[in-house]
Amino acid sequence: MKVEISRRRFLQGSVALSVVGGTALGTSNILADTKTSEDNKIRPTKKTPTLCEMCVNKCALIAQVRNGVIKKLDPNPLFPKSKNMLCARGDAGIHALYDPDRLKYPLIRAGKRGDGKYRRASWDEAFEYIKEKMVKILDEEKDNRSCIGYCTGEGMAEPTYKEFMAEKFGSSNFINHASICLQTAISGYALTIGGYGMADLDNAKYIIMAGANRAEAILTPDTMDLFKRTRGRGAKLVVVDPRFTNTAIHADTYVPIKVGTDLAFVLALTYVVIKNRLYNREFVEKNFDNFNVYKLHILQQNYTPQWAEKITGVPAATIEKIAYDFMANAPESVYYQGRRSTWAATDFQLRRAQAIFSALGGGIDIKGGIVFGRKLPLDKEEINSPIYANAQERIEKNAAAIIGSSGSWIAWRNMVAQGNAPYPVRGLFVYKQNPMLSVPNTKKTKEMFEKLDLVVVIDTMPSDTAMMADVILPECTYLEREDPIKSFGGVEPAIVLRQKVINPMYETKPVLEIMKGLAKVLNDPLWKNTLKHDEDVQDDTKDMKPDELEKYRKENGFDLEDMYGANQEEMNKKSFVGKYGEEAWKELRSKGVFYPHMKEYFKQIDKNTFEYYPENKKSYSIDKLGEEADPDAYIHDTCINPKEISELRKFFKTPSKKIECYLGNLKKKGIDAMPTWREESYVKIPKGKFKFITGRHAQFTQDATQNNIMLLELMKENYAWINDKEAEKRGIKFGDEIEVTSKIGSVRIKAYPTPKIIPQTLFYIHGFGAKSTGLTFAHRNGASDNEIIEDRIEPVFGSAIMHDTIVDVRKV
Amino acid sequence: MNYAMALDYQNCINCKACEVACKEENGVQLGADKQRIWVGVTEGSIFGHPFVNLYPSQCNHCIDAPCVSVCPTHASHYIDGGIVMVDPTKCILCKGCMEACPYDARFVDDTIFAVDKCTFCHHRIDEYGTTACQATCPTKVRLFGDLDDENCDLVKLLKKRKFFFLKEGEKTVPKLFYLVPEDENFLLRSVGKDTKIHTWDEIKPIYDEAKAKRSKEWKRS
Structure with a gap:
């Protein structure tokens, strides 16, 4: 990045410039090229490997720092998931760091909510303000911790924030992006084939991409794998979309479809395959549950291509051809799962129908199909969570058949805005999310904020949501902090580390320090509040002496400050070295990426291509891995909450490795047990x-x-x-x-x-x-x-x- | 040394990572019309079916570069490897080079009052061996290399794949080698029917000859 010289300064110097020519330009650092070599002489460039956070993918990058300023972000070729690339957003990360509008110090609201008037405050002052309001609210609500809600967008520091609010502070009212993003897709697949998995676009021969747009909504490694193989180079691509997207321009077949009719399209594909017995009979026999019920359902409902043509606008012949081609290439054919979902009310059924259709070809847990891969384990510190007797269940738990631990944004918001929650929700913490822009119906989101007694926003930018806050706490950007270490599963698993490149600018702090600060000020006052209102704790601690009481508090997790280690680096080291040792830790810190045998396996094929694992070491199938299989292996990115998926699977008692055609438990809740067009x-x-x-x-x-x-x-x-x-x-x-x-x-x-x-x-x-x-x-x-x-x-x-x-x- | 670049343009998804990486790497002036590198887009519809073709592009670093010939102050010049550069201290903004360039690869950088253009990231070559645009590309459209080095990835690729040039008729001996796609339909749709398709064996002597003519200028920097 070059710092542009202002026009006026340039004109002042221009007389001298015409005389001394090149020298003047060189020394005034106008030319980036000249500057590069000049700077190199003075102070060498420091290179720090870290991870991007401009989107959800977490691509590995190497930051170049000169004179304390980040000058350039380059791709780090070592990470098998991001494969030696940075997209436009990743490259522009420097401008997230040096954005002149960044939140620089804590702010406390000075005007009316939403009018944008704030005064600068110290961290102590901001924490004190939050403490006073929270103590008052929790006293009035008799220690019902759930009267303070908290939400977050996706990010590597999300657990740091979420675990404190859930496990230590003890509120059940958590909402994240899932219900405005990929909840139905993730859960539809999890409940049908046992996991969302990942499409093996590096090997699939036939791909139906419906609604998903990998050229514009970049996802690693899918985007990179796919577009090197389209246009007659191994992967046939069918794009089904109302829009001719940049993905569609690469398609062999582009199928425009009416909005909200994808389910009819998939059901008709399924009809063709079942009617003509094109499916993989051996796979179905071995792995399907209730296949005959589904078969009968599809045939009885008469989901013919001609029926679907009227609904979707896709010619029956096209549907027929796609069904035949898909099965001809199976099991190396994928109906791509898609991510940001919930297009229509039937979206969950759509995802189930897609999963079953993919499975009919046998393309599950196999090279070229939907694969689950493997994940490298990390040690996890147990949190000593207290139990608050008065903390209530989340407010919107009955808004739909299954409200998971990440909530329903709309249902939650509407209850708070309309004041019809079972108990008052009076505060909201917002971290790295912008519901004013991201949740449908902005007016209602504004109403919700106006109802709340305390709104705390933790962010890097003064977003529309920050403008609704009472207190704004400035977080540092991803380039200024270390985040929790992360293991990415997949065909080629690896462990990656986001390291601090430069120190936090202004008065910003990483969210870990912010949560620590909150824990410190809230710790004693909230404990007193629990002692005052919590009858269980009162019973337990009756007649205790002060030192016994303190011991009880510590043993039962009521000490809010005990969950975090000294610093993120140490916490990361602790979760890593037990499994991989000190040597590997050094390697991870210096390279940013680690997987066993990396030195031996990693090879450069040419300037653009790298090999991460030899073919026989890739983890295409967990079936074959047997004992090694890890339940977490189903989860591959930070958008998905592994706990929630395992809860779902437990709830439905999905028999291991069976494709579920019929979900009887859902029927009890008034939801179709099988994908049905309504x-x-x-x-x-x-x-x-x-x-x-x-x-x-x-x-x-x-x-x-x-x-x-x-x-x-x-x-x-x-x-x-x-x-x-x-x-x-x-x-x-x-x-x-x-x-x-x-x-x-x-x-x-x-x-x-x-x-x-x-x-x-x-x-x-x-x-x-x-x-x-x-x-x-x-x-x-x-x-x-x-x-x-x-x-x-x-x-x-x-x-x-x-x-x-x-x-x-x-x-x- | 004779630096050049192959573009597997069929991989392009118009994500514009290359444009941003270029700006960050080279400190290019901000502004949508200030680009050293770009993705050309042609779109339309044939019988109601829409199509979009993408042509990632930048300076061709022509061997017989009209921008260098036309420059009255020698601000436009070659450096080692035949990279076409602008010396901003010599540029008088006559814009003759901008007129002469068939590829519209040049623009005025208002912060330094000089014409600016792609440098093939010459300052990166020793350390990385690639340009910023190649390194950052998700689908690896570009491959930078030395036409004089038979063992480099670029020459190996050009021996395998056929290629064409943009505006070959301008006779500037350009060095962006657009790789002919394998898919017939896409080839017909994205390459004009008058465009000549070349092979390495046939083009090599022509490029060597062109280089021999002008490479004595290549050291002047």
């Missing part, structure tokens, strides 16, 4: 109106990178995609401002008429339209999708339905 739950598009869809792209991560100047030059604002013919009818041309109105709100955005989207469908990218005046560059760029998406949830997990909002479009 005409009544399909939202039809009235004439002249549009169905709104949202999505991601490769230059921004949700709304977290919206103020990054480097990325903003790739895309300054979002545009609304509208079918070119329909735009023409309405007289809408490129760049025209249009008003998009749904039942809950309306936005203005520029139009992009294109043949790349099917009629009656409107699309724009998520992550724009911030209103926070603290974001100089992101402020009011484009429109936010969640201002118009209706807040409805699907019935199984309470996940937000993202693609069922009907909108009107009008030229302004």
Whole structure:
């Protein structure tokens, strides 16, 4: 990164410049190239391997530091998951670090909620403010810890925050991104084939990618594996999407489909395969549970391609051909799972149908199919969690059939906003999440914040959500901290480390230090509050002497400060060296990546290609690994909570390694036991109106990178995609401002008429339209999708339905 | 030494990692129109079926570079390996080079009042052997190398794969080798029917000859 010289300074120096020429330029550090060699002479570049956090992938990178300034982030080729690359966001990480709008010191609200007026505070002052409010609230609520909710986005430091709030502080009201992201996809697969797994796109011969968009929503290693093998190089790609995405441009077959009809498409594929007995009979015989029931169901319901054509708009012949081709290539064929899901109310059933369809070809737990891989174990410190008798269950537990430990954002938010929770929720901690932009129906999110007595936001940027806080605690960025060590499972498992590259800037702190600070101020006052209100503790501690009482408190986990070690480095070392030893620890710290035999296995094939494991050491099948198989191996990324998956599997008593066609327990809860098309739950598009869809792209991560100047030059604002013919009818041309109105709100955005989207469908990218005046560059760029998406949830997990909002479009 | 680059453009997903890596590596001026490197996009629809073609591109470091020939102050010049550079201290912003360049690879850097362009990351070559754009690319579109080194990955690749050039008719002997895709349909869709397809054996003598003509200038820096 070059620091640009201001125009005025340049002009002042320009007289001298014309005389001394090159020398003047060289010494005034204008030229990056000249500067590189100059700096190298003075102080060598320090290189620190670490991990990216510009999105969820955690790519390995090497940071170059000169004179204490991070100059460049380069890919670290050693990590098998990220395979020697950094995307645009990863490269632009420097501008997240040096963003002039960053939160620099703690802030306490000085005006009305949402008006953006704050005063600077010291950390002590901020902690004291939080303590006073919390002690008061918890006293009034008689030590019901759940009256303080907490939410978080995905991140490597998420456990540091979450475990404190759940295990030590003791609130059950936790919400993360799952219910506005991939809950239905993850759980649909987990309950059907035992795990979400990963598609082996390095070996699959036939891939159906429906709705997923790996060219624009980059996922490692899938994106890198896939696009080196498309266009006649081993992987046939079928893209099913209402939009002609950058993924679709690589497809052998592009299938435009009506929004929200994917389930009918998959059911028809299944029909063709079952009717014509194209499935892998041996695999089905051995691994399916209740196959005959499912078979009968599909045939009786008569899910023919002709039936599906009417619903999906996909020609019956195309469906038939795809079904045949898929099975001809099976088991090396994958119906790609997809990630950010919940398009329609039937999404869970869609994911189940996909999983069963994939399994009919036998492509589960096998090279070229959906694989579960292996995970390198790490030691975990047990947390001594106290039990608070008065802490209540989460408020929205009955909002859907199964509300997991990560909650339902919409149901939770609406209960707080409407004041109809079973007990009052009075505070909310927000870490690394921006519900003002990320949860459907922004108005209601604002209402929720207005109802709360205490809102604490921990973030790096003054987001729209930070503007709703009473106290803002500034976190340092990922380049300024060490995070919990992470093991990534998969075909080629590895352990990776995020190390601190430079010290935290300004008065920012890593979340570990923030939680430690909170634990310290809350520890004694909250213990007193527990003694005052908790009858169980009162019974236990009756007539105890002070030293006995203190002993009881420590033994039963009521000491809030006992869960963290001295520092993150030591905690990481502790969880690593027991399994791999001191030598390996040194290697991990110096290389950023470790896996057993790395020195021996890792080979450079050419300038662009590396081999991480020899073919016979890759973990394609856990079946073959036998004893070695680890239940955690099913979980491969930080978006998925392993505990929740194992709870789900226990709940449904999924027989090990069987494909579950029929979920009887769900039926008891009023949910279809088998994927079924329900005409009544399909939202039809009235004439002249549009169905709104949202999505991601490769230059921004949700709304977290919206103020990054480097990325903003790739895309300054979002545009609304509208079918070119329909735009023409309405007289809408490129760049025209249009008003998009749904039942809950309306936005203005520029139009992009294109043949790349099917009629009656409107699309724009998520992550724009911030209103926070603290974001100089992101402020009011484009429109936010969640201002118009209706807040409805699907019935199984309470996940937000993202693609069922009907909108009107009008030229302004 | 004769540095060049092969582009397996069929891998491109238009993620723009290369553009950002280039800006960060080289301190290129901020601004959407200030790019040393870019992804060219052509799109449209044939009988109602949309298509998009992507052509990642940058300076071709032409062996017979018109931008160098036209420069009145010798600001545009070659360095070792035939990399075309601009010396900003000599640039008088006449913009003749920008007119002369068939690839529109040059722009004005307003912070230094000089024309700026791709340098093939020449400062990285010794240490990394690659450019920032190649290193960062998720799908590995680019491969940088030395046409004079028979053993380098680039020459090995060019011996295996056919290739074409953009605007070959300008006769500037460009050094971005666009690899011909294996897929017939994609080839027909993404390469103009008048575009010449070349092989290594056939192109090598032509490039050697062109180099012989101008390489005496290559040391002047």
